[in-house]
Amino acid sequence: MRHASAEAAGDRVAVATHPGSGDPVMATMPSPVQPEGPVLLGQVLAEALAGIGRPDARAGRPATCRACGDPAVWHRTADGRWVLIQPGGVPYHLVPAGQRWHIAGDGTAANLAHAAADGTCRITHFAVCPLGAPPKAPHLLRLWRHGAARLGRLT
Template sequence: MPLRTVACDSCWDNAVNFPEHEPERPSVKTVVEQLVDPVADPRDGTPATCRDCGAPGSWHRTENGRWLILEPGPYPMSKIPPGKRWRVAGDGTAVNLRSGNPTDECRITHFDICPAKPAPIDGPFMLALWRQRRPKVDLGDTD
């Protein structure tokens, strides 16, 4: 049973009208800006920079709950070895395609071609990407 209280007119008026507690009216400009600003696409991931080499990428959670940095842009799936092929689902989750059909494009992890790590032995294309990212060595004057 609800508790019922009796209050005089003065107390009731003070209890009902709380002008200092009224919520502020939102700014129309702020509301419009929030509606216009695009919502980030989860497939883009969280921007990242490799702490070993400084290369850009994006963090994505895997199906197993682990995190990895994916290289920007797609790569031809036929050139990427099975097990190194990734696709980003609509919710931003990185899915390993394993030996998926090599007629499409896929993503690769930065860890597989990071120039601060040992050279990959997964095939000539992965090795070429790794070499492409290696810093150029200045041999100086050879005179």
């Protein structure tokens, strides 16, 4: 396929020949928009580097609890707030209604409230942080005690 290009009224016109017949094929593409005024190198570099080193939004943002030092992951909720989620899943039936969380494919955390008790769910770190109040649910209390023992808070 042979290519040629020409400028016409601010648009680029690409001309090529069809490989089978040799007939010309034309396509009009808009010219790239040129910025008004000078281009600042700092702006170009800032825009180019903005995405480097950012964690994947779907994976959440790894974190460490400031209180106890345990690893957890920050996830944004549908209303734009952030919630610190424990790593790993917990069977639904072991978590009280209202404390069941699900992480959607795009990384958004959703409180499942009174969702059906099958499969697994996630829990917030604050529900089991050993420096917080002990939870009432037996499974969450076990997780809380495990963390408290690790920190030497249980005798």
